Amino acid sequence: MDSLYFFMDSLVKYGYLQNAMIAGVMVGTVCGFIGCFIILRGMALMGDAISHAVLPGVAIAYLMGFSIFIGAVITGVLTSLGIGYISQNSKLKDDTAIGLMFTAAFALGVVLITLQRGTGVDLWHILFGNVLAVSREDLWLIFFIGLLVVVSIFLFYKQILLSTFDPVMARAVGIPTNAIHYLMMLLLSLVTVASLKTVGIVLVVAMFIAPGATAYLLTERLPSMLGLSAVFGVFSAVTGVYLSFIYDVATGASIVLVASFLFALSFFLSPKQGILVQKYRLWKAGV
Amino acid sequence: MGINVRVNNLAVSYNGVKVFENITFSVESGQLVGIIGPNGAGKSTLLKSILGLMSIDRGEVEILDGSISKARRKIAYVPQRNDINLDFPVSVEDVVMMGRFPHLTWWGLPRRKDREVVTESLKEVGMIGYRHRQIGQLSGGQLQRVFLARALAQEAELFFLDEPFAGIDISSETMIMDLLRGLRNQGKSIFVVHHDLNKAETYFDTLVLLKNRLIAFGSREEVFREETLKEAYEGRVSTFAGSDKLMVVNG
Ligand SMILES: Nc1ncnc2c1ncn2[C@@H]1O[C@H](COP(=O)(O)OP(=O)(O)OP(=O)(O)O)[C@@H](O)[C@H]1O
Ligand SMILES: [Mg+2]
Numbered sequence: 001m002d003s004l005y006f007f008m009d010s011l012v013k014y015g016y017l018q019n020a021m022i023a024g025v026m027v028g029t030v031c032g033f034i035g036c037f038i039i040l041r042g043m044a045l046m047g048d049a050i051s052h053a054v055l056p057g058v059a060i061a062y063l064m065g066f067s068i069f070i071g072a073v074i075t076g077v078l079t080s081l082g083i084g085y086i087s088q089n090s091k092l093k094d095d096t097a098i099g100l101m102f103t104a105a106f107a108l109g110v111v112l113i114t115l116q117r118g119t120g121v122d123l124w125h126i127l128f129g130n131v132l133a134v135s136r137e138d139l140w141l142i143f144f145i146g147l148l149v150v151v152s153i154f155l156f157y158k159q160i161l162l163s164t165f166d167p168v169m170a171r172a173v174g175i176p177t178n179a180i181h182y183l184m185m186l187l188l189s190l191v192t193v194a195s196l197k198t199v200g201i202v203l204v205v206a207m208f209i210a211p212g213a214t215a216y217l218l219t220e221r222l223p224s225m226l227g228l229s230a231v232f233g234v235f236s237a238v239t240g241v242y243l244s245f246i247y248d249v250a251t252g253a254s255i256v257l258v259a260s261f262l263f264a265l266s267f268f269l270s271p272k273q274g275i276l277v278q279k280y281r282l283w284k285a286g287v
Numbered sequence: 288m289g290i291n292v293r294v295n296n297l298a299v300s301y302n303g304v305k306v307f308e309n310i311t312f313s314v315e316s317g318q319l320v321g322i323i324g325p326n327g328a329g330k331s332t333l334l335k336s337i338l339g340l341m342s343i344d345r346g347e348v349e350i351l352d353g354s355i356s357k358a359r360r361k362i363a364y365v366p367q368r369n370d371i372n373l374d375f376p377v378s379v380e381d382v383v384m385m386g387r388f389p390h391l392t393w394w395g396l397p398r399r400k401d402r403e404v405v406t407e408s409l410k411e412v413g414m415i416g417y418r419h420r421q422i423g424q425l426s427g428g429q430l431q432r433v434f435l436a437r438a439l440a441q442e443a444e445l446f447f448l449d450e451p452f453a454g455i456d457i458s459s460e461t462m463i464m465d466l467l468r469g470l471r472n473q474g475k476s477i478f479v480v481h482h483d484l485n486k487a488e489t490y491f492d493t494l495v496l497l498k499n500r501l502i503a504f505g506s507r508e509e510v511f512r513e514e515t516l517k518e519a520y521e522g523r524v525s526t527f528a529g530s531d532k533l534m535v536v537n538g
Contacts, residue, residue, distance in 0.1 A: 040375065155394045162385050165375050168366055172338045172447075173389045174359035220421040222376045 003246045010245070017245065019134040020198075023142055024237030024255070027191075027198045027207065030146040032233030033153055034191050035212035036226050037184060041164050045095055046080070048205040049102035050185060051192040053079035055109025055201055058126055058193075063116060069141060069193050076189025079105050080182065129200030129252035131241060138197055145194040149187050156180070161222065198237065199252035207233060210259035217270040232262050289352065291316045291445060291476040292337060297346035299329075299336050306332045307497065308345070312504045314493060316444075317474045319467060321481050321491030325520055328497040330480045331367070334447050337478070338364060351444060358445070360389035363438035365448040368430065373423035379433050380418040383408055386440030408439040412466065428459025435463055439470075446470065446477040453482065464490060484516075 011017050038047045054072040061071030079101050086097040113123045125133070153160065163170040163177040170177050188208075195204045215228035240255025247254075268276045290313050298308035306329040314320055322330045335341050337348055339355035350358040363386070386408070387401040409415040412432040422430060431451050438446055446467070452460050467477050471492070481487050487494065494510040496503040496519050503515040 040372075158388050158391065159393070161377075162388055165377060165382075166366055166371065166385070168335075168338075168340065168370065169364045169385070171340050172359065172362055172364045173441075174356070216376065220376050221378060221381070225376050 004242075007242055007245055016132050016134070017241075019136070019139055020131040020241050020251070021238065022139055023131060023134045023198050024241050025234050026139075026142045026146050027195045028211070028233030028235070028237035029230045030142075030149050030191055030194060030233075031204070031207040032211040032215075032230035033226055034149055034184075034187055035208040035210075035233070036215065036222070036229050037153075037160060037164060038188070038208050039212045039216060040222075041184070043184070044205070044209050045098050046083070046185070047188055047208045049083065049098045050076050050080060050188045051201055051204045051208075052102045052109075053105035054189055054192045054196075055126065056105050056112055057109075058196070058201075059109045059112035059116075063112065068196070069145075072193040072196075073186065073189045075105060075109075076192065077182070077186055080185035080189075084181075125200070126196065127200050127202045128250055129196065129198050129203075131198050131244075131251040134197050142194045145190045149191060152183065152187060156183070160184075199255055203252050203256045206256040206259060207236070210256070210263050211236065214259075214263045214266045217266045217273045220272075232259065236262060289316055290314070290349075291318075291351060292478075293349040294337065295347050295349070297333075297336060297348065298344040299332055299341050300344055301332075305344075305499070307499050307501075310346070310497075310501045312495065312501065314476055314478075316476055317471055318476050318493050319471045319491045320476065320478045320493045320495060321487045322478060322495045322497065323481055323484060323487050323519075324497035324502070328519070329499055330497055331449055333495070333497060334449055334478065334480060338362060338447060360441075361444040363441045363443035363446045365431070365434045365438055365446070365451055367449040368427060368453065370449075371422075371430075373430075375422065377422060378418065379409070379414060379420050379422060379425070380405060382422060382433055383436045383440050386437040389441060404440050404442070405436075408436040409433075411439060412436045413462065426456070426459075427453075428455035431455055431463060432459060435466060439466075444475055446475060448477070448479045450480050450482060452486075 011021065035047075038044060054076045057071035057073070057075030058068045059071075060075075061068040082101045083094070083097045086092060086101065087094045092100075110123065113126070122130070159170070159175050159180055162173075163175055163180045167177050191208075192201065192204050195207060199207055211229045211232035212225070214232050215225045219225045219228060236255050236259035239258045241251055243249070243258070244251040244254040266274070268274050271277060293313040295311050297310040299306050310333065322333060324330055332341065336343055337350070339348070339359075348355060351361060355362075383405045384397060384401065387397055387404060390401070391397065406415065409418055412435055414429060414432050414436060417425065417429065417433075422433065425433065435448075435451070451463060467479070470477055479491070481490070488507055488511055491507070493505065494503070494507065495501065496510050496515055498519040502519045503510040503512075
């Protein structure tokens, strides 16, 4: 309780902690939303790829002095186009194309950043986040990205749902499933940028899939999966920031650990799917 | 009665490997059309080409007197069962509501009329009692009925079903066939990919027999002849002595 009091006290006192909290709440919500569709579309690996592929864009943006937001989106989307191009024009499967493209992009990013050592760009912070350095501008950026993502999902909910659930019918009735695929890739790149300071590039994929996967085990309707996933995302972010503050450990990693812990809970204890719950039922039925 | 689907000199390939060529036929409204042929004959591919989902090498497909793009919302499709993720978090009602999506604007929400149509369609296939079930918790036959309800809710002119009777119980099959006949009698055209030749003979008005080309097209009498079946099934056809019924031995 002492540490909770200490945390609350600091939260009131320090602006940087408030910013970290607000960023965490927004990032948790947005990652939770987009993550559901990533899971249902079987794109977890793609999410990992896009988030890593954002790195060279961020590096070039620092180098040339324009917004990292633009750089990240450009390389994120280019990578997803490259992945599509390779898998359509060779006999390689998607996962091979993904593995090739994103490691290449990531390596390019690392080289570009290490090239400009001494200019104050900290590779560690881009890779793993630096939530205590979230500025006002960062908060606004996260807010607008979040708004864009949430509005896109609500506006195109029907099209995204149908093209995810039954792509053949979706195409048959004229829904541009390819455009929707690239819209998802674009949103993924944007959310990665939004999460840069909070969890960083390397771990952000966990924020895409852990809350969504947790929710997936607990519900049977998409709207409630979206809602729960956002709640788990926010809970992980807030608890993660708290734990990292109290124990003075890396914030992004703490957030991801909380999210993973939630997943483990629902994996073992979910009323319908939980492994332990099923074992218990079998045991009880046997008696 | 107008022509509903006209396929002219159609050729389709995957990555340069030809599936079929030279397919020409047309189907009037009010027909139950069976697409039959051995595994790999190109049945699903033909369906997808008519739906405008394949890039075609040659020839053209006309639907409802126009190109496919104008007719899209009037086309209902029932997927093959193993193409569906049964763990997807949607209920029976959600799936049937998808049939209404082509009638809504891009961002519009379903209205009361749409919900009524969904309820009606679910009643027609006898699945109203399951409306809140997640789709993974249905039998194969029930699932097919739900997808048929989705097609009904779409109020389409053309229906395309890929192997709807694979692995389902006889009562569901009978019910689906009755519904399809009802649709046919309302002047709709229904295309069904089908495996079981014995039933195909009684189920369909018109048959398309494929084996990497159009082996035969037309009425039962025209298609169910020994030569055509032997050609399609490479001689694995035997005739029962004393009857002119044909039997196909697959595999
Ligand atoms: N996506 C694809 N890429 C490459 N070849 C394909 C693809 N889909 C089908 N084929 C090939 O095209 C041919 C026709 O396939 P199609 O699925 O149309 O057959 P089918 O008649 O529906 O068979 P079945 O009875 O097994 O469903 C087959 O030789 C198949 O191997
Ligand atoms: Mg097939």
